[in-house]
Amino acid sequence: MQTTRKYGGYPWRQSGYNYGDGIIGLHEEIEHFYRYMLPTPTEHAARIELLSRVERVIQGLWPEALVEIFGSFRLGINLPNSDIDLVVLGCWEHLPLRSLESELRSSGIVLPGTLQVVDTAAVPIIRFTDCETHLKVDISFNMPNGIDSSELIKKFLHEHPVLGKLVLVLKQFLEQRNLNSTLNGGISSYNLIIMCINFLQMHPRQRSPESTNLGVLLLEFFELYGLSFNYAQIGISIWNGYVRKENILVGSRTPSLYIDDPLLPGRQNSRSFIASCHIKRVFQWAYRVLNEALFAKAEECDSHHRAGFSILGSIIHITDERIDYRAWLRNKFHHLVVLEPKVLWSKI
Numbered sequence: 001m002q003t004t005r006k007y008g009g010y011p012w013r014q015s016g017y018n019y020g021d022g023i024i025g026l027h028e029e030i031e032h033f034y035r036y037m038l039p040t041p042t043e044h045a046a047r048i049e050l051l052s053r054v055e056r057v058i059q060g061l062w063p064e065a066l067v068e069i070f071g072s073f074r075l076g077i078n079l080p081n082s083d084i085d086l087v088v089l090g091c092w093e094h095l096p097l098r099s100l101e102s103e104l105r106s107s108g109i110v111l112p113g114t115l116q117v118v119d120t121a122a123v124p125i126i127r128f129t130d131c132e133t134h135l136k137v138d139i140s141f142n143m144p145n146g147i148d149s150s151e152l153i154k155k156f157l158h159e160h161p162v163l164g165k166l167v168l169v170l171k172q173f174l175e176q177r178n179l180n181s182t183l184n185g186g187i188s189s190y191n192l193i194i195m196c197i198n199f200l201q202m203h204p205r206q207r208s209p210e211s212t213n214l215g216v217l218l219l220e221f222f223e224l225y226g227l228s229f230n231y232a233q234i235g236i237s238i239w240n241g242y243v244r245k246e247n248i249l250v251g252s253r254t255p256s257l258y259i260d261d262p263l264l265p266g267r268q269n270s271r272s273f274i275a276s277c278h279i280k281r282v283f284q285w286a287y288r289v290l291n292e293a294l295f296a297k298a299e300e301c302d303s304h305h306r307a308g309f310s311i312l313g314s315i316i317h318i319t320d321e322r323i324d325y326r327a328w329l330r331n332k333f334h335h336l337v338v339l340e341p342k343v344l345w346s347k348i
Contacts, residue, residue, distance in 0.1 A: 012036035022294050024213075030166075030214040043330075046329055047073060051086070069085065077171075081322065083137065087142070156197050162212050186278065198237070201241065219291070219294070225279065238260075286315045289315055290315060293314040
């Protein structure tokens with residue numbers, strides 16, 4: 001069972017910092033949460049070293065193959081335990097899943113019992129846990145869309161400085177509820193980012209981002225998707241704002257959330273539809289709980305602050321296991337940080 005007994009669950013809160021009341025305090029906590037959760041140079045170096053080991057195995061089989069990172073690691077907004085998504089680009093008549101499986105099994109990289117070939121999915125992958133870092137790795141073949149998606153999202157991260165901060169909080173919120181995958185009735189990281197981009201595009205306060213309050217944005221995100229959004233009739237597009245589902249699917253009034261893939265606008269694909277019932281319920285819950293924490297009586301807020309009360313901690317926490325893992329990783333791999341962080345980042 002994962003607990004927060006040892007560290008309290010809110011390690012992003014800075015000792016001695018005088019957090020403001022209400023929405024100001026929530027904004028400050030989100031800023032500190034973002035800084036705490038960003039990959040450290042050691043964590044980044046450990047991932048780069050893992051990538052190098054996997055790349056050596058792959059290029060030992062196919063010297064001309066290219067190995068590329070995509071997803072949250074490429075974007076720099078991964079949680080400390082996020083999977084590493086890799087795509088192998090090469091020329092094969094049939095996807096060489098079994099060949100790579102065999103080579104990985106004998107390489108010493110794979111934690112025993114974790115190697116899987118998922119060949120029945122829309123995108124077949126090889127999945128395993130690294131025996132050194134205990135990070136999970138997903139490998140696909142000849143699917144450049146992941147790279148293209150990552151490069152597109154990078155542009156939006158630059159355009160909306162608050163995007164990465166909002167996404168990291170929401171990723172943690174969904175992960176601890178096991179709703180960070182469509183397989184569990186949740187939202188993939190990619191679709192969550194699209195939702196956040198659309199939300200910011202349609203938000204009037206984003207016309208003056210320098211004065212943006214992250215607490216307001218988080219609360220209004222939960223309000224929109226927990227209470228207000230018409231899942232039956234409306235879909236999301238980062239090119240066209242909102243789209244009517246009936247214009248895409250004739251007669252469709254299903255409660256699933258439709259997200260227009262920005263690389264394939266107007267075309268349905270396996271990533272377009274998300275079962276919305278669980279998502280709507282947890283977002284509605286988060287909106288109500290945050291409101292209760294924000295608008296408590298002044299004397300209650302004062303006593304909470306003296307006791308280390310966290311407004312953001314009313315909806316998310318960091319487990320002792322996660323904190324211990326980051327400390328273990330830092331102690332085991334600190335020797336890898338021989339380059340300046342900006343040089344490490346240039347490797348992806």
